[in-house]
Amino acid sequence: MRNFLDRIRYYFRDCYGVDKLSTYIFILAVILSFNRYTSFVAFALLAYGIYRTISKNKYKRYQELATFNNFFNIIKQQYYSRKASFSQRKEYKIVKCPNCSQKLRLPRKKGKVTITCSKCGNQFKAKS
Numbered sequence: 001m002r003n004f005l006d007r008i009r010y011y012f013r014d015c016y017g018v019d020k021l022s023t024y025i026f027i028l029a030v031i032l033s034f035n036r037y038t039s040f041v042a043f044a045l046l047a048y049g050i051y052r053t054i055s056k057n058k059y060k061r062y063q064e065l066a067t068f069n070n071f072f073n074i075i076k077q078q079y080y081s082r083k084a085s086f087s088q089r090k091e092y093k094i095v096k097c098p099n100c101s102q103k104l105r106l107p108r109k110k111g112k113v114t115i116t117c118s119k120c121g122n123q124f125k126a127k128s
């Protein structure tokens with residue numbers, strides 16, 4: 001029995017292992033497996049997660065992880081910026097610069113104001 005475990009350990013010695021992306025894939029697979037329409041997707045995700053875990057091409061797996069982290073951070077940033085603008089909606093209005101579409105925060109109830117974009121310096125009028 002001990003010999004058998006050693007052989008397994010020896011076989012998996014160069015494997016990539018479980019990372020954040022694999023963990024999320026496994027969690028998503030478990031969630032999707034509860035619905036019979038998505039169970040096929042869950043199975044595919046599970047297979048992909050296992051493939052990543054036992055893969056020996058660590059460079060490729062690190063690249064996948066980096067891509068995932070970038071994507072995840074963008075989603076997180078958007079979530080927090082939406083949350084912030086929603087909680088400030090009574091005091092501030094968000095306007096977009098017509099030139100560079102930079103989002104600018106205006107204090108409300110100031111009437112018509114001239115805005116200078118902080119990014120490109122473009123001036124435009126807007127109601128606050």
Ligand SMILES: [Zn+2]
Nearest residue numbers: 097100117120
């Ligand atoms: Zn601008």
